[in-house]
Amino acid sequence: MTNYPNIAVDVVLFSYFEKALNVLLIQRNIAPFIGQYALPGVFLKEDEMADNAALRALKDETNVQIAYLEQLYTITDLHRDPRQRIISISYFGLVNQNDFTLSDGNEDASFVEWVNVNEIPTRLAFDHGEILEMALTRLRTKVQYEPIGFELLPEWFTLTELYDMYRIILQKEFDRRNFTRKVMSYGLIKKTEHKTGGHVGRKGQLYEFDLERYTELAKTGVYFEI
Amino acid sequence: MTNYPNIAVDVVLFSYFEKALNVLLIQRNIAPFIGQYALPGVFLKEDEMADNAALRALKDETNVQIAYLEQLYTITDLHRDPRQRIISISYFGLVNQNDFTLSDGNEDASFVEWVNVNEIPTRLAFDHGEILEMALTRLRTKVQYEPIGFELLPEWFTLTELYDMYRIILQKEFDRRNFTRKVMSYGLIKKTEHKTGGHVGRKGQLYEFDLERYTELAKTGVYFEI
DNA sequence: TCAAAAGTGTTCCGAATACACCCATGA
């Protein structure tokens, strides 16, 4: 099936590891904006839904399961691409902090990289800087009323890891004891039988997200709040 | 300029009057879905931004200022239109409760109507029922943390009118004194020198939305909450 | 004078906040 030459699907994919929030960027090796960083993207195919195009854009670049994906915004500005008018349907996604590998690039990209959101190049290709800004705002807002933050962590995590992640995403300091109490009060995470190890210091209790409990709560419209 | 035959812009426009939340629907007089209710919509032109297309879709049907307009969602399902694949970029808008007239219809629509959201026909054309559902959810959510509700009221309004509107939009009963206190505490509305009249009972103090105060608050990131 | 709409204060309870020390472990 052929592509729509006028509709692109671009994705802002976030990951969290080593106490940093990262976004997946590629370096373009074709015109326009050759050499500049950009978001992964593809042209929509004529028989393809945009969600699938977003997944396809990522499949070229990473080998991981996408834990969360939602539509972000559709930009219809006339001159955002110097070649011709291209409409961008943008997506916002999260991946689990599991081991995963990035590919070496493809025909569009000389390489693919996780970039710390605090170290994003000032000029990205097209209007991708604005799209990224929008995605960051959405992530920071949404993480506060829906438990999507868990999607960025591995299956088992300590309360400290969860706490650190929220601090880093929200760029805000808050009290660890109050955070713990609040998180536990929702009953959305449950103890596992496992503990951390392989590091100095006391072993940590590992928890997991209780999906069952969440879907139950979601039905009655109760919202997670940090 | 020609249209993109594969991209539609559809709008869910809300109004509030006579203690009811209403949505603008047209009755189609062309195929497909002839005779059924649908959302106002147009095909995107090749040199037109989607926001402008949304305004154009409304200009055919109403003679009022659109007080608020934001993008809702882009639907890319393959078979939502029986003729061919058409992508819909949907918008969500609000109009002031001023005097305004609806037009008599145009080539696509035999008539245009404000329909109470509690009396929406069960089957709308295309997937417009789902779009409308999404818009209602967005309105009900957003009205609780951004002061967009004011866009539905005339310039001057009483606290009772404001209170009734929130009750009706949110379909929830709450205490009028608590509501008043909360609304006043933001300083977002200010007394005018005018009072209601022409009805039985005590004259009511008329208030207006303080836009200046709002933009000031918005800068520092303070949010209105009901 | 009565019906209709407008206006207004206080108490109570629960949640958010502020705050600091002990525990377990491996090097």
Next chain:
DNA sequence: TCATGGGTGTATTCGGAACACTTTTGA
């Protein structure tokens, strides 16, 4: 034994929720 990371309780404050009667006006 010490450096590192994990774990936990209480007092105070503030905001949300519950609750009912008086005032003004025009018919």
